[in-house]
Amino acid sequence: MNDATVELDPIVEERRWSGRLIGWVAVLVLANRVADTVMTTPQMVLSEMLEYFGTDQVAWLNSSALLAGAIWSPLLAKSADIFGKRRVLLLTLLVAGAGSVVCLIAPNLAVFLLGRVMQGAAMAVVFLTVALTRQISTPRVAMTAIGIVTSASAIVGIVEPFLMDPLIDRFGFQSVFAVSVALAAVAALCVLRLIPESPVRSSGRVDVGGALLLGGGLAAVLGYASLGQDLGWLSGGMIILLAAGAAALTGWVVLALRVDDPIVDIRALNRPLVLTLLAVVLAAGSFQAMIQLTDLITEVSPDLGLGYGLKDLGPEAVLFAAPAPGILLGGTLAGWLATRIGPARTLLGGIAIGTVATFTMLAGVSSFPLMAGCIGLLGIAAGAIGASGFNLATDLAPPERHGVVSGLVSVMLAIGGAVVTVAGTAVLNATTTEVDGAPHNSATGVYLYVLIAGILFALAAVTATVLVRNRSAPRQTPVNRGRHARV
Template sequence: MTRSVSRSTGDVRPHRSSTRLVVWAAVLTSANVVADVVIGSPMMAMPQLLEHFDTDQAAWLNASAMLAGAIWSPLLAKSADVYGKRRVLVATLLLACAGALVCLVAPNSWIFLGGRFLQGAAFAAVFLTVALVMQICTARRAMAMVGLVTSSSSIVGIVEPFLTKPIIDAFGFRGVFAVAAVLAAVAAVGVRLVIPESPVRSAARIDVVGALLLGVGLGAVLAYISLGADRGWLSMAPLLVVGLVALSSWTFHVLRIAEPVIDIRALAGPILLALVTLILAAGSFRSMLQLVGLVAYVPSELGLGYGLGDGEAIATLFGAANLGIAVGGIGAGWLAGRIGPAWPLLAGIVLGAAGTFAMVAGVSAPPLAIACSGTLGIAAGAIGASGYNVATSLAAPERQGTTAGLVSIVVALGSVVFTIAGAEVLKASRVPDVIADGAPVSTAAGVHVYIALAGLLFVLATIPAFTLARSSRRPTRTAQRTG
């Protein structure tokens, strides 16, 4: 049986200083910026990476860090509950720094992928900051802080492309990894010096075997889904087999031990509803971002019934989405401290559905598309922040790290699965011999079916979300009071 152990760290005292809260938020947001940079920035240097390593495997270079994050997450989440959230967050950032340095000097693609595997640990930064906030702040302030630290990094995402491109032009792809290493090191020092350690620990042992089986299983299945469309589903089948065998072994392993890394026997009731909600809603939002990025490069002059130009609106479209994420996440966190997180979660899903269905007209009208992109961003920010708040508020304090990690895993799973499914819809409806900006395009009917399916995911997500909201109560947990 897992026991909760509360330890006095000497750092945690009941402060009410708004200045301290602002500093904490800034430092924790910097950790999440590292995660965004690790996942997103190398994509801007993909042509240079492919040329340097003399490969055409863009999918592997692109997806490697996200897949590594799925492998790292179960182990890091459980370790955070046992050894302390701050300690594991610092270790995670240092791993990301080491990985960036490996990528910086990698002489071949295999060593580069090893560096990306280390960098992928940064994927855990988001849920580790959430779990840490939930234990160093009062319940009301914690929920607002979660919205702030999970969404504010999106503001950086608005300007990041404009900052990264000059670095790539001046230093090549190595500039991206040099910046990533510096950011990770600075964030690690900031967390260690400024953020107090979480006072609640679990006395459970780390189920290393279970963590490895789950991580390998998730990583292999996600790799199959991510890469199968480009390299052939049949040729990638061994990955799927490895993933299914690992996940089956993990399931059998979990049922035989008392303290698994994730106890599937406890995944019932409200926590299961929350996870189902998030996998549907996150998948819909990510798939819509993919569509926005595609139609932005389709000129309306092609006469396909949709199109937003030659890419001139892409920065504005994604800038609106990133700004919306910040607004939605911060707003949902503020509301969660007053009415609970379940209602903002439902509101975000409803807003996401509205923005998605409005894109039926938006794919041929740039101003409406920008408005829809911003709306979807607000929905995504609210869903992300509220999802973490709902799940962690349902978990015992000694399991909040594991629970936050589980949220990140299902969000990644939903994002990969439904994004690939959407891509297959577009592939099945391609217009023969029509190319826009070097890529094949789909029919208007295919685009509209894509949007309808994404909207349907949002509609389905409202069912468990509404059930959660109806049964929810305002948060009253006051175990830790430092905020």
């Protein structure tokens, strides 16, 4: 295993906030907006795409980019550590932009899905901007900047429907991909012209076989979690997909323990980093699950007498918009506080806020003002958890591995969201009831859903508490015991 680093570029490192650093952060926020537009905006035109391509494969249209992102991420993360974060970020934006072009002109579903696979590379943009930010500024400045970089693009989500709806009405679903092309092009040009390269590189090599095993295994498992509900958990295709994913991940573990320079060095995953990833996956999954539940509850009228429901109790746009300013506030504040109290404590704080907000939603499922407040708090929690997870992971790893560990955090965010949401949906489907001959989610199912998310948040809080105690514990100075002493 070779962890040596090679400094190939002049060190450009900001030690305090300046006009130049603000410009860099703005460009990286723009790059992250490309990722948001690629991964989530197409959901606005899902029905139009189904009609255009003459298909009912909702699951594939929704999940194709996410699954492809799981395959892209390990390869791009390791490449960034070896060849430079800026260079790989630029390549990623170009691939995602090219994928948007393919989706824009796709004559059939097969070509469209190929474009979505290329667009999936955009999943790597977030962790690449984090690793780059960490290495072009000092840690004290970088932690605050990472909080902004990972959360500021969420605020665009508030105005996006108002900007996109007129374009969609006039030009159809293709307008979504035209905007993605334009954003990717502008972001790539800005990165090329304005952002410096990271000064630290690893001297290793890219284990392509390991990257394909890890990425393919993650994609298969995520595919089973994302598609199983629509295609059947026990159907032959889904069982084969799950088995293939498990086999690929097992093969990756075996390979990673045998080669000198694996795509992710399992032996270097120390206890604090593993605890960080565990806390992130639990908390992120709970947040995503609660956002989906909110979408379901807003469609149910309290007049049905189910014991929950928010329809017509207030403007639904408030609930949909509430997480975005919270994410920006939580991410920025967590980044700023991390320089003063440490990222482990800000991670715990974000998880604690999410835990309180989730359990409070047991009463909020039938109270619009309470639900709006809880969603806002969940947004703050999500922003703090994302920023703190990236800050803590990069703080625990040497600079030559910042790309890989940032990629691990990004993958954990995706896995948590997919798995916990699917589990919650299974609970709802198992506890349905009928009102006037129509099936509805029961109050029992809704409350169980909230309880599961709350318990997972609480488990994440316990994990983060252990992290804080480990980080706060004084380090013991080794005692010299002669020739047998360890140093």
